[in-house]
Amino acid sequence: MTHELITMGRISVDIYPDDIGVGLADVTRFGKYLGGSPANVAVAAARHGRRTAVITRTGDDPFGEFLHQELRRYGVDDQWVTAVPELQTPVTFCAIRPPEDFPLYFYGRSPSAPDWEIEANELDTDAIAAARIFWSTVTGLSRPRSRQAQVTAHEARPQASLTPGQHTVLDLDYRPMFWDSVEQAREQVARILPHVTVAVGNSEECAVAVGEGTPDDQADRLLEAGVKLAVVKRGSAGVMAATAEERVVSKPLPVETVNGLGAGDSFGGALVHGLLAGWPLEQVLDYANAAGALVATRIACSDAMPTPDEVTALLAERGRPVPQEVRA
Numbered sequence: 001m002t003h004e005l006i007t008m009g010r011i012s013v014d015i016y017p018d019d020i021g022v023g024l025a026d027v028t029r030f031g032k033y034l035g036g037s038p039a040n041v042a043v044a045a046a047r048h049g050r051r052t053a054v055i056t057r058t059g060d061d062p063f064g065e066f067l068h069q070e071l072r073r074y075g076v077d078d079q080w081v082t083a084v085p086e087l088q089t090p091v092t093f094c095a096i097r098p099p100e101d102f103p104l105y106f107y108g109r110s111p112s113a114p115d116w117e118i119e120a121n122e123l124d125t126d127a128i129a130a131a132r133i134f135w136s137t138v139t140g141l142s143r144p145r146s147r148q149a150q151v152t153a154h155e156a157r158p159q160a161s162l163t164p165g166q167h168t169v170l171d172l173d174y175r176p177m178f179w180d181s182v183e184q185a186r187e188q189v190a191r192i193l194p195h196v197t198v199a200v201g202n203s204e205e206c207a208v209a210v211g212e213g214t215p216d217d218q219a220d221r222l223l224e225a226g227v228k229l230a231v232v233k234r235g236s237a238g239v240m241a242a243t244a245e246e247r248v249v250s251k252p253l254p255v256e257t258v259n260g261l262g263a264g265d266s267f268g269g270a271l272v273h274g275l276l277a278g279w280p281l282e283q284v285l286d287y288a289n290a291a292g293a294l295v296a297t298r299i300a301c302s303d304a305m306p307t308p309d310e311v312t313a314l315l316a317e318r319g320r321p322v323p324q325e326v327r328a
Helices: 036-049 062-073 125-130 144-155 182-195 204-210 213-223 263-277 281-296 308-317
Strands: 005-008 013-016 030-035 052-058 082-086 093-094 104-108 133-137 167-171 197-200 227-234 239-242 247-250
Touching: 005 036, 005 082, 005 144, 013 062, 013 227, 030 036, 036 052, 036 062, 036 133, 036 167, 036 263, 052 062, 133 144, 133 263, 144 182, 144 197, 167 182, 167 263, 182 204, 197 204, 197 213, 197 263, 204 213, 204 227, 213 227, 213 239, 227 247, 227 263, 247 281, 263 281
Parallel strands: 005 052, 005 133, 013 093, 052 082, 133 167, 167 197, 197 227
Antiparallel strands: 013 030, 093 104, 227 239, 239 247
16 A cells, blocks of 8 residues: 555653643643544544554553554654653643643653654555655754654655655654754754755744745745755745745634644645645645644644545635535
8 A cells, every 4th residue: 555645753652731821730631542643634634534554663661552542543644653662752841821822741751752763665655655655854853863863764755756645744843852953953953854845834943944934935945955846834924835936824713722742744735735745835835734723722743643534624614715625
């Protein structure tokens, strides 16, 4: 089976409070969910009917078993999810204080995390090369072993070898606590960009990758680095995407935010779906924007990923075009 999407990188157990609007010290009840951005993107794309898989590692513990169960429940292929016996499955706590305060606390990532122990020689490079979309993140470049594995994965699908409809995506998922400096992260991103056809990030993440500037400046620099599609999220100003031929903006779809953390991963899974469907770029962005907005209205990330019907209903409600391929 050729996968439509293979993601690679971080996975964890997300522990999110049922109590909204208070700090973690005052939370009394929590829910347990699958988490980690690449895993969430695979779940989100699976919700849109795509054949997805994730390459990652867990601890050899009950939380690792839980993540396998959840991936299978969501329809994500877990054949490349293996255990690192000497490490624990990471756990991430979040406080939910809408509309904008969602601090994250990472546990089980020191001295290392299992997903930073992915080995290059473990990779099924034939499957990676054949996948219609391969998705990795900047966080995976922050440690030597996973960095080399990620480089090996990208080298398995050089840009020149990609067929029409194949894409290699880098999520510019910069988290400063995982790096010694911005300069270190920028150096590693520059190493990967020549293999990348699609780069996705907010303005701050794009600044780490290619320097400060307007979204147009940052998109231009990403295109100059060899990327074919640069997607720059602009917060309350929406999202902009640029290619050598066009530049489009999708305006935001305002919602009442409950938890903004999963919105970017939902956006990513919907972006994958739209790219695979071959929709016009403006429709791809609107669809991804709507998918992200829906998750922001819900507590969880993976468990909150919307279905196509939910996304198209929001688009229709807000007067946005509904892609023809998913009309009822």
